[in-house]
Amino acid sequence: MESEIRIDTDAEAIVLIEATLAPSINLAFYQNSLPILREMVVVNNGDCLIRDVRLTISSVPPFISTKHWHIASVGAHQRYHLSDLDVTLDGSTLSRLTEAETSQVSILLTVEGEKVIHVDKPIELLPRNQWGGVSNIPEIIAAFVELNDPAVERLLKKSADILRQNDKRSSLNGYEGGAKRVAPRYLEWIRGYGSLRALLI
Structure with missing residues (x-):
């Protein structure tokens, strides 16, 4: 399994997104407050400043709470790194899983109210007793030790x-x-x- 999911929209576009997501998650991510979103960058390749940039991340099924960001402006040929990457996970959805299933994370970017980018990426949701492997936060294996086993x-x-x-x-x-x-x-x-x-x- 890959260690992360990279999102790189059209490199030739004027505005693009670069993001990194965990490839799989389970209840241990929620219980240990582990990050699912590891990086989010808005890139302005244009010659003009862009204003009123809004980002939204959501998922189907809704294992994460929809989150919105607002960026006042991104200068010409500038990269804006989001510092707030805290995305809230829904513990009840993750705790109900009894087998792995594929979910979809969506990221939407608008500039001055106009949709510029909409990208979907699959993320694997794992049941609470399944470890994501050494490539995806290997130290979380401790969360799967069952003392009464x-x-x-x-x-x-x-x-x-x-x-x-x-x-x-x-x-x-x-x-x-x-x-x-x-x-x-x-x-x-x-x-x-x-x-x-x-x-x-």
Whole structure:
């Protein structure tokens, strides 16, 4: 899966849009306030200043709240980078997904009330338990760890067995012992006595 979606309208047009969107999103984006819109630039390639520039972003289905921007003017041969890229996601729509589906994001640009650009781009909506992959904000994988999953229980049991067999404390109580190094020390011991790969088999 691509790491981002680029929107580049006709490079020969007088006014154009450059934008970058996340290629796929799910409920974790909403829960962790992650950005879906990463860049939005209005480019004026013309010789004259343009006034009353308005941008609108919306989606079908409406997993984002329609957002409007107003730019008083963009000078001739200038690029205007929008600083406010905060687009509100609809958590209820994303939480209802049980399988992946393709949505459409629309961006509309008008100048002095006249429509100049209207572009649509597909974005994949993923169910809450599906990760978007390493190309799309890989660190969000932590949001998919389910503490009550049976695999976690098996991993903890195997870890405790390794510690017990090597005369170490087998009670995995994290930081409850008071010392901040307790939990990292457990991990060092386990890695020393058995590979993490073996634990997961």
